[in-house]
Amino acid sequence: MVLMTSITVILKEGINMNRSIMTLTGYFDRQRDRVRHPFRVIMEKEMADHLTGWRFLILTALIALTCLGSLYTALANMSQAVKPNDPEGAFFFLKIFTITDGTMPSFVVFISFLGPLLGIGLGFDAINSEHNRGTLSRILSQPIHRDYIINAKFAGALTVISAMLLALGLIVMGAGLVALGIPPTAEEFVRMVLFILLSILYVAFWLNLSILFSVLFRQPATAALSAIAVWLFFTVFYPLIVNLIIKSLEPSAVAPPSHLIAVEQLRLTLMRIMPNQLYSEATTTLLMPSVRSLGPLTMEQMIGAIPGPLPLGQSLLLVWPQVTGLVAGTITSFVISYLLFMRREIRPR
């Protein structure tokens, strides 16, 4: 019931953002008489543009369909997923996000693959299309600060993305609840919400990167392609390159353990430059409480350890560096695009 209400609340929020429906509701009749802060005006227009545009609709449909598909396979395989003496037995509900029968990737994998596309899709023409349409100089000649535009673009897109991912996550939870008949525990619920927040952060990183490209390149197509190139580089080529480097360093079978650990550490460090690696490490830890380390463990560390789930606090501690990395990446690209945008001279088309 609580879930259903939250879903309806989210849906309502979504509807409220829609400009065309705005005039129909009494609530907005009151809103119409209020003076809004210019930042809110821009942000609301951005959100309305996204929500009424085809692009967001298509991306949402794509993500929703694939995720519901993965949910279906997860639910169908739930019975095999539960094994006796499973340390994660207590976290049965979380499995709907991670298990798969091999035919279809899990929910987490889908988000880590399609999330960037969502971020890129909503950001690649943020600044350059305004410039090309000639609206940028007109809007900038209104009494607003220049950074309102770029901030509102980011905030608007992020709000829309957050609402969408939150709704999607809750729908998956609700569907799981209906299909499994077992309610999630409080900790499971918190872990799921944290997972959604993490996904939002991950998409925000890509959103910022594409906004950066939209400031850098005049042509939206160039910006979109560059952002997609970065995405492809990280998902396809970068792991290959890391493998090549590690292969060349591969220690012999008789190498001392310290050497082995050093090489493994190097591999992990290199891999963790990828935002998707950070994201998948962090989500794995959050959704599989039995994960207790993201680096190599020696036998000594393992001896005497009883396989069991980590408490939420410990899981969070484990993913802290990953989260920090993602936040840092997001902020870095935002700062670069902010500075570039603030220093640029805005000439009419």
Added chain:
Amino acid sequence: MAGNIIELTGLTRKYGQFTAVDNLTLTVSRGEIFGLLGPNGAGKSTTILMMLGLTEPDAGTARVCGIDPSADPVGVKKRVGYLPEEVGFYDDMSGLDNLIYTACLNGLSVIDAEARAEKLLERVGLANEKHKKTGKYSRGMRQRLGLADVLIKDPEVIILDEPTLGIDPAGVREFLDLIVELSREQKITVLFSSHHLHQVQQVCDRVGLFVGGRLLAVGDIQSLASQLFGKSPYAIEAGIDLPVRKPGEVDTAGQKRNEIRDALLGIEGVNEIREENGILHLACSKDITGEIAAVIIGSGARLTSLNKREYGLDDIYYRYFEGGDKHE
């Protein structure tokens, strides 16, 4: 100072080696329509951007409505409406929605914004097209919508950067009339930048001539003319026809021409003679059209046309161009 709404002092803006605006000093008083006239690339747009605080000047200061735009751009932009060279609207929104958006950015509630937008759309003659998407607007309609967009913030000053570019002549006339009307009605100061001499001449109280980043002269058309053509306020054009030289003959025509020139220069009041395509341009200090005609006819040449004219912006403009070229 209540009188001057725009005061620019020593304004300079450089792009690398290139100086776009060079030590510009200019004042525009409240309520007047000021024309900033100059060829493309003269630095008009850069000056305007500096007035709005969209570009920082390298040297000098600007004060618009008593506010320094580089210190408080928002304060300036509250009072100044700017219509950029190629104004852009959100094509997927209607004209009315575009205006409401601008109004909301200026701190109006949606209800007030709508009322104001409706009124202005009526005023610029777009009332019937207000629900049409701006993507379907013609160039002239966009420009008129741009004017409404500028006026929606109830500005003290409006700055129009080449507003008539790409509109047909009838549309231009209508548009200019609208500007003059609005300016007079609502006591708005208008800064009008253009390279179209005639349009500027048609609407502006005062004109600033802007070439190569420098303001060469300021004043109303008459004072500009007297500044420039102080010694010779009259221009007389005389078309003469001389027999063409036949093969084997001595070139009498050339000789004749020189004779006429000398004779004309002999008349008191003729200061300068220039020849262009068989037409003599005489710069005179007095109205001596009659004497000129008599001299030409007396010399045996045929007078095909005689035209007395007052200097217009055209002459001023070209005169300054000549001057501008000499500087380089």
